[in-house]
Amino acid sequence: MNPNHNPQSSDGGRHDDDAALTEFLASLMDYTPTIPDELVEHYLAKSGFQSPDLRLTRLVAVATQKFVAEVAGDALQVYCRHCKARQATIPKDKRDRQQKDKRLVLTMEDLTKALHDYGVNVRHQEYFADSPSTGMDPATRDE
Amino acid sequence: MSNGGGKTGRHLEKPSTWKRKSGADDFAQAIAKIAVAQLLESQGFHSFQQSALEALSDVAVRYASSIGRSAHYYANLAGRTESNAFDVIQGLEDLVYVQGFSGASDVDHCLEDSGAVREIVQYVNEVEPIPFVHPVPRFPIVKDRELTPSFSRKGKVPPAEHIPAWLPAFPDPQTYSLDSTVDARGADPHAANGKFEQERENDKGDRSLLSSQQQMVSGMFENPTFADPDDAKAKKASVEGNPFLAPPLKVGEKEVAPIAPPTKLFNNVAFDNPVARNFLDDKSVSVLETFAPAIEAMKSTSCDSGEDQTTRVLNENPRVRFKIGVGNKFLGRSTGLSPEKEHQRTLPWFAMEDEKDDRKRRAEKILRESLENPDQLVQL
Numbered sequence: 001m002n003p004n005h006n007p008q009s010s011d012g013g014r015h016d017d018d019a020a021l022t023e024f025l026a027s028l029m030d031y032t033p034t035i036p037d038e039l040v041e042h043y044l045a046k047s048g049f050q051s052p053d054l055r056l057t058r059l060v061a062v063a064t065q066k067f068v069a070e071v072a073g074d075a076l077q078v079y080c081r082h083c084k085a086r087q088a089t090i091p092k093d094k095r096d097r098q099q100k101d102k103r104l105v106l107t108m109e110d111l112t113k114a115l116h117d118y119g120v121n122v123r124h125q126e127y128f129a130d131s132p133s134t135g136m137d138p139a140t141r142d143e
Numbered sequence: 144m145s146n147g148g149g150k151t152g153r154h155l156e157k158p159s160t161w162k163r164k165s166g167a168d169d170f171a172q173a174i175a176k177i178a179v180a181q182l183l184e185s186q187g188f189h190s191f192q193q194s195a196l197e198a199l200s201d202v203a204v205r206y207a208s209s210i211g212r213s214a215h216y217y218a219n220l221a222g223r224t225e226s227n228a229f230d231v232i233q234g235l236e237d238l239v240y241v242q243g244f245s246g247a248s249d250v251d252h253c254l255e256d257s258g259a260v261r262e263i264v265q266y267v268n269e270v271e272p273i274p275f276v277h278p279v280p281r282f283p284i285v286k287d288r289e290l291t292p293s294f295s296r297k298g299k300v301p302p303a304e305h306i307p308a309w310l311p312a313f314p315d316p317q318t319y320s321l322d323s324t325v326d327a328r329g330a331d332p333h334a335a336n337g338k339f340e341q342e343r344e345n346d347k348g349d350r351s352l353l354s355s356q357q358q359m360v361s362g363m364f365e366n367p368t369f370a371d372p373d374d375a376k377a378k379k380a381s382v383e384g385n386p387f388l389a390p391p392l393k394v395g396e397k398e399v400a401p402i403a404p405p406t407k408l409f410n411n412v413a414f415d416n417p418v419a420r421n422f423l424d425d426k427s428v429s430v431l432e433t434f435a436p437a438i439e440a441m442k443s444t445s446c447d448s449g450e451d452q453t454t455r456v457l458n459e460n461p462r463v464r465f466k467i468g469v470g471n472k473f474l475g476r477s478t479g480l481s482p483e484k485e486h487q488r489t490l491p492w493f494a495m496e497d498e499k500d501d502r503k504r505r506a507e508k509i510l511r512e513s514l515e516n517p518d519q520l521v522q523l
Contacts, residue, residue: 017255024264025228032272034185035178036279040207042171049211050218051226059228059263063235064207066266068179070242071199072186106183106191111199119241122198 025055033061040064067118074114075106082110170282175200178275185273210234229254235263466516 033040037054040061051057083102112122179200183191213234218226236259240247244258254260291311294301301308 017253020264021228021255021260024260024267027267031267032274034181034273034275035203035207036174036275038279038281039171039174039178042282043204043208044211047208047211048215049226050215050224051231053227056214056226056228056231059231059235060207060210062267063210063263064203065182066263067206067238068182068199068203069186069266069270071202072183072188076187103189104187106188106195106199108192108195108198111195115199115202117242120202122202124194124198 025059028055028058028062031058031062033058033065035061035065037061071111071114071118072106074117075110076104078110078113079104079107172200172204174275174277174279175204177277179203181273181276206238209238213237232257232260235259466513 037057040057044057044060108122108124112124115122176196180191180196183196183199210231211234214226214230217230217233218224221230232254236244236247236257239259239262244262246252246256246258293309294306294312295308297312299312301310302313
């Protein structure tokens with residue numbers, strides 16, 4: 001689908017933006033998003049989105065990919081902060097042992113904190129029922 | 144989680160979504176999990192908790208559906224059914240508002256230089272594309288249904304005048320006839336029990352399978368004359384060996400250990416309950432008779448005939464503890480068929496008027512038991 005062409009020819013800037021957008025959409029066809037097209041199409045179709053243009057599905061796929069990448073980056077930062085805080089309390093000899101087999105694990109804790117910044121409130125069921133918030137209905141909400 | 148496919152976050156109905164258990168979306172969710180795992184790996188994570196991965200993939204899926212929903216909404220708002228790039232950008236902006244992008248506060252900004260798009264362009268330029276590991280087929284797969292051909296397609300004339308030719312043709316009469324014509328091999332497949340009527344929808348492959356099944360079953364109940372006697376023997380052997388195809392046992396064929404009903408207990412209890420039948424519903428006779436206080440002692444003379452019946456009834460039913468609730472009357476404000484009733488509030492003057500000693504003892508025991516339980520009256 002071609003973007004609408006502006007009738008005002010005096011403003012050259014608009015045409016540039018036009019061109020930029022068209023170029024970008026064209027470049028999307030070269031870029032293969034990690035999220036496969038078929039999957040994105042399936043969920044878009046489920047929500048009512050209808051478009052024969054593949055570039056738009058790619059756009060949505062790339063946007064989702066960017067979102068996930070950002071969340072992952074934030075979660076990583078949270079994890080690193082935790083790690084540093086934990087390391088400060090451990091004596092030195094144990095610290096050396098720990099550094100050898102350091103594995104970055106995405107935990108529900110970090111994810112919850114990271115997603116909170118994006119307006120997504122994730123609450124998961126506690127395994128041990130020793131906190132006052134146990135037993136409440138878990139809810140995942142986009143805002 | 145695990146039901147997030149397609150459900151957008153905006154107006155989430157909490158209880159209904161979490162109850163849904165259908166596996167219709169499992170494939171899409173699994174693929175989403177793989178894709179998200181790949182992205183996480185590229186960010187530097189070595190491993191992830193299962194629940195965290197599921198949650199994040201669920202959120203990602205909702206994100207994509209949400210963009211689609213908003214894009215669709217904006218297209219409809221503009222009077223179109225097909226979304227175009229600007230609808231998508233507007234939908235995207237709606238979601239990215241939370242994180243904030245440059246130019247978000249500018250309400251009249253042109254969509255083409257939207258900050259959200261620029262951020263995406265930046266992302267695309269910076270990051271290497273990571274293709275999805277597995278090839279993904281198009282899904283959901285739409286199955287081609289083979290419809291029953293119509294009369295005209297089959298070239299047949301409909302049997303009666305009122306049947307138009309474009310309706311699906313009737314199935315072959317051999318598929319539903321009950322005669323077992325076993326002369327020729329060719330006719331065997333359709334020498335059927337009426338059970339196998341659904342051949343209408345099957346193609347040739349299924350038909351031959353069913354026909355072999357039919358042969359086996361028909362071999363059970365009749366004696367077919369197969370062209371090949373060895374074949375017949377083999378088939379009969381296979382049929383006899385299959386326990387599911389064996390004929391049902393007649394009564395008395397197999398020895399079954401008899402069950403001795405416990406009688407004594409019920410006999411004793413029965414004497415306590417020549418219940419005040421005047422107060423009972425017809426349906427609740429068996430229920431109340433198992434448990435009653437001592438009042439019957441007074442009515443015993445009138446209810447002697449009832450005792451036999453009660454013993455019989457009680458012998459059949461296993462021992463069940465019933466508690467009978469009462470209003471003002473002695474008994475009988477029971478709720479008929481419900482097994483749990485509160486025991487009645489016993490009036491002390493019953494005990495005093497008791498004539499027979501063992502009945503009195505038993506009655507007192509029952510009273511004691513009732514007093515231990517919490518006193519709650521049952522209102523009808």
